[in-house]
Amino acid sequence: MKMKSGICAVSALAMAIFAGAYQAAAQEPVVIGVSFDKMESFREGEFNAIKAAAAAKGAKIIFQNAQEDAQRQASQIESMIAQGAKAIIAIPWDIEAAVNDANNARSAGVAYVTLDQAPADLKAVDFHVGGDPCADGTAAGEFFAKAAGDKPYKLLELQGGLSNDNGIRRSKCLDEVLAKHSNIVIVAQVPTDWKPEKALVGTENALQAHPDLNAIYSPWNIGLQGVFSVLEKAGKLKKVGERGHIDIVSIDGAPTGCQAVRDGLIDMDLATPVGDMAAAAVDAALAVATGGKPAAPTAFLPGTPYTPADVATQAPKVWGCAAG
Template sequence: MRNTWPGAGGSCLAESITRRSRLLAAVVGLGVLVVGGGCGRAPESTPEGGGKRLTIGVNFETLQTEYWVAGFEAIRSELKKRGIDVVDSIADGDSSRQLQQIRTFITRKVDGIIFVPKDARTCIPAIKAANEAGIPVVLFNRPAAETEGVRSVAIVADNRKLTRETVSFMVEQARQSGRKHKAMVVVGDLGDANAIGRRDGFYDAVKGNEEVVEVVSEVPSEWNQEKARSGVVNGLQAHPDISFIFTSSDFLFPAIVAALKSANKYHKVGTPGHVILGGFDGDATAYQMLEEGYLDATGVQDVYFEAEQSVQAVLDLLAGKEVPALILDPGFVIHQGNLHDLKDRMWGARVMGR
């Protein structure tokens, strides 16, 4: 009994109501216009009949970071490359709006939906609504919480593994310096499975290497630059000898670099006073920092792989094929040593190129 509403009866209701006032009539009239569609025109489907073109709804929670913009453009481009029509919307960080927008896709009778949920929990009603309408749902880069009877496919970076590999590289750099480093980790919104995976990957990598890296500060950013900056500033004041920083997302680098500069700790790799820096995502800022020699390594999410897999998953679901509930993007670690060879696969480098 979800979303029950007697829409088809709207116009009949209007006829039977005595006109107490023009206002009441107007309200009912508007209700008839909106609710009474059951007696009038039916919503249109995709424009062509027969061998009709598919239409896929693409919804992103936000376009606030370069990563999401790159992912959004990659999916649109992949769909267009395959001759599929796209309708899109952005929830602007609002779970309620996102639910409305997914329902709007259903109203438009799209053939499939690819979306980035605001978080693992609040997307469940939207997925349920699509399931009930028989529309396949693919989640890009952020999985939903496991919920009985809710079906979706998620394409996500293997956050834990890729972070572990990135931080392991940083630990190796620390070991080669021949001294012990005090470390800070900047974590994301711990309501986000990606943030948890990256935090866990970080601790996987430093565990057993305490003689080289000692974690003295964990900064909660909640994916917010201002919170990250104040947290890093406070951490550096409490532990001025921090010389190893990992951030769970590259988009926080501007905040971290500002804090390092104000503490006079921002120096190039291989120069005295350099703080070993690592991140996750592979955005344009990270690429620039790598090029300029300030960043040691970052774990790159393969946006183009994820976009291609998302579209393929929708098409496979539409064709009735079996698709695993979770498809992992292995990503890759890019650092000063392999930058030249791998930069063409780094989405941040392509963004810079544009």
């Protein structure tokens, strides 16, 4: 009898411990590893948006910056998995290496979501959300086509990093639109690897060779720093509508871009919907980590165009205007 009651007591204790442990596990926040390719103002905006989205969902994040190194990014993702991350949200530095990173994570039972930069093979990841680089490139091309009208029009095209999707498609889709307009000549295509100093040198060279340059396409806001520096030096940094103004279109909606639009220095910026992207990435990561599925395997969100004429009304939709 005594033995029976002893067994019962031990069983009850074990059940209580198990129930407690289960409850604790259930309450424990899901850990999401966030792996960025680099840090600059746009990435800071994205990181803040992810932090806010994760906090809203009660998830914990571990952050690592690969600083433009595919080997470091692979290693950091492995470290985050070792630290107990149940999902990874990555902005890949190398879109091909990202496929392998995704395979490794998923084979370890960890959800893998890409943000902003699509991997070479979208099927390799659980979910991808990004801007729509093609829609943005097309919108920029259409703006230039409208600005050119039937006149001869010389355009400098700065390109981003050609090892990632945004860099490739922001350029390709712009070129496809411009190819339909024989009066528009792209005087130079400058691969910048997303580096402002290369944008500066490219603009300087193009302006020397073509002092009658009509337009500049900067597919990311940070490139504007180099562009402005060269134009100012050459006495060509004029506001929109002023005589001698060079048409400029950029993409991102970062604080730099918003300020440039407010100052009337660029004609149009396309603001990437950073908040929506981050929220979608966190939702998908949590869904997969807890055994569910995202509603769709990909989401491409086109940028919001805003100009000096409507910046005041559009500002609430532009993350960089709010941050600035």
